[in-house]
Amino acid sequence: MEGIGIDTISLPLVDYEVTNTIFNIWIIMAFLVVMAVVVRVKLTRVPGKLQLVAEMVVEGSQWLVDNTMGEDKRGFAPYTMTLALFLVFANLSGLVALRQPTADLNVTFALALITFFLVHYHGLKAKGGLGYLKSYFEPLAFMFPINVVSEIALPVSLSFRLFGNMLGSVIIMALLYSFAPVIIPLIGHAYFDIFAGLIQTFIFVMLTLTFITLKME
Amino acid sequence: MISGEELINAASALGAGAAMIAGIGAGIGQGFAAGKGAEAVGRQPEAQGVVIRTMLLGAAVAETTGIYALVIALLLLFANPLT
Numbered sequence A: 001m002e003g004i005g006i007d008t009i010s011l012p013l014v015d016y017e018v019t020n021t022i023f024n025i026w027i028i029m030a031f032l033v034v035m036a037v038v039v040r041v042k043l044t045r046v047p048g049k050l051q052l053v054a055e056m057v058v059e060g061s062q063w064l065v066d067n068t069m070g071e072d073k074r075g076f077a078p079y080t081m082t083l084a085l086f087l088v089f090a091n092l093s094g095l096v097a098l099r100q101p102t103a104d105l106n107v108t109f110a111l112a113l114i115t116f117f118l119v120h121y122h123g124l125k126a127k128g129g130l131g132y133l134k135s136y137f138e139p140l141a142f143m144f145p146i147n148v149v150s151e152i153a154l155p156v157s158l159s160f161r162l163f164g165n166m167l168g169s170v171i172i173m174a175l176l177y178s179f180a181p182v183i184i185p186l187i188g189h190a191y192f193d194i195f196a197g198l199i200q201t202f203i204f205v206m207l208t209l210t211f212i213t214l215k216m217e
Numbered sequence B: 001m002i003s004g005e006e007l008i009n010a011a012s013a014l015g016a017g018a019a020m021i022a023g024i025g026a027g028i029g030q031g032f033a034a035g036k037g038a039e040a041v042g043r044q045p046e047a048q049g050v051v052i053r054t055m056l057l058g059a060a061v062a063e064t065t066g067i068y069a070l071v072i073a074l075l076l077l078f079a080n081p082l083t
Helices: A020-041 A049-069 A071-096 A105-137 A141-179 A184-216 B004-043 B045-078
Strands: A008-010 A017-019
Touching: A008 A020, A017 A020, A020 A049, A020 A071, A020 A105, A049 A071, A049 A184, A071 A105, A071 A141, A071 A184, A105 A141, A105 A184, A141 A184, A141 B045, A184 B045, B004 B045
Parallel strands: none
Antiparallel strands: A008 A017
């Protein structure tokens, strides 16, 4: 079926092919960068509409970090906001007829790997080398292999959850468009793109923060 | 006469359908989480925000098995490793 798989786009001027995943990520990146520059240039003491939205996003990410990790770990707020903004626009890009970049396992696995390294880096930093190693032998020494497997399962489950959800939405929307091209896909867009997309963004960010907090304790 | 490739394709389609039986488990799990969430909101309406956040997190984790089944079904249909 067309529209489901990942296509390649050959770039003009340079002799190079990219997948439409990468191309759509470029579009989202360009949009985010332009928005950031516009908000920064028009920064005023009395906020306008755009600045109000930007402030809400910043305060929302700080609120989320405060509530899930504690106020002393507010340094995670910038990463939280970056991740949330990218995932929101990536998941909602289905509304403007782009193939969602998050329906590609490479993207979601890369994001999950960032979470994986963050978890272990901050675990090492908070507990020290010995305490970190000791956490693998808890509650009992012979649990070591199980603990290692559960650590490896973390990026896999995190990436497959987002990937499966978004790929499912891509396939169901393609099916819906093939037999009912007008009006009816609106319902599908409302559920699969907006609802599922926002929920999965929230879940991904929340799980990242929760895993980091768990490892630091 | 059925060739080997056709047999693998037919079995893969059946396997993809059978894999999606796992959806039952995810459905029961999410329903349970939502039911308990509704119960908790009914008992403590002032804690609604925290309850909904925890419920969504639990529901998403319960959904993982269903998503695994979906990925395996899609693998069998579109990227079959056997053919």
